[in-house]
Amino acid sequence: MNVASASITAAVALLGVVLGGWLSIHNQDRLWQRDHARQWRDIRLAVYKDFVAAYRQYIAFTLEPTANITAVRFPHSPEKLTPFFDQAGRPYKERLETAATAVRLVSESLDTLRAARDVVRSVREIAASRATHSEGALPAEPFQQLWSAQHTFLLAVRAELGLAVLPVGTDEA
Incomplete structure (x- = not known):
């Protein structure tokens, strides 16, 4: 045993x-x-924060009275204009493009990617509109599209990062 x-x-x-x-x-x-x-998650949050800062700075430059922006017809969509900046505006454009590319690199959500693309389209449309209008005479529609795209982007990012849905009344710019 x-x-x-x-x-x-x-x-x-x-x-x-x-x-x-x-x-x-x-x-x-x-x-x-x-x-x-x-x-x-921290990397994504930093990239999304940089993207928001980049497109807001792009818009701020676009609204400057001294901004020199031209627009030409987009080769693949002649009904759309694409903005071009002078030397002073080029850093804002480059920062936006870099931040948008970074979002594409780190995002895990197709909704976030689509929302970021819509934000970029909206700010480009505002800049193209600025090429033909003074800063005080810009049409309201592109801004409304931007606020909508921004809200959709924030919702998509919050969902991707596992954060709670935005409380009602906090979606203003």
Whole structure:
């Protein structure tokens, strides 16, 4: 009986060591995945914040009385105008393009990508409109499209990041 008892005790001890090792590895993997997800969430949040800052600065420059913007027909859609900036406005355009590309690189949500694309289209339309209007005579429709696109973008980002839905009455610019 001593040999059988010792064998059972050894087998139980070995099973305990194996199970403990597996649980330790499993817990370490879960911690790594949680930390990895948190890091990517922080990266996405920073990229989305930079995107919002870039398009708002783009709009602010567009509304400057001294902004020199020209517009030409878009090659693939002649009914649309595409804006061109002078040397002073080029950094705003480049920052917007860089931020929009960064959104495309890090976003996991198709809704976020579509909403960011709509924001970029809206701000470009405002800039193209500014090429033919003074800053005080810009039509309201492109701005309404921008506010709508911005709201959709914020909702998509919040959903992607797992944040609560925006409370009612907080969707103003």
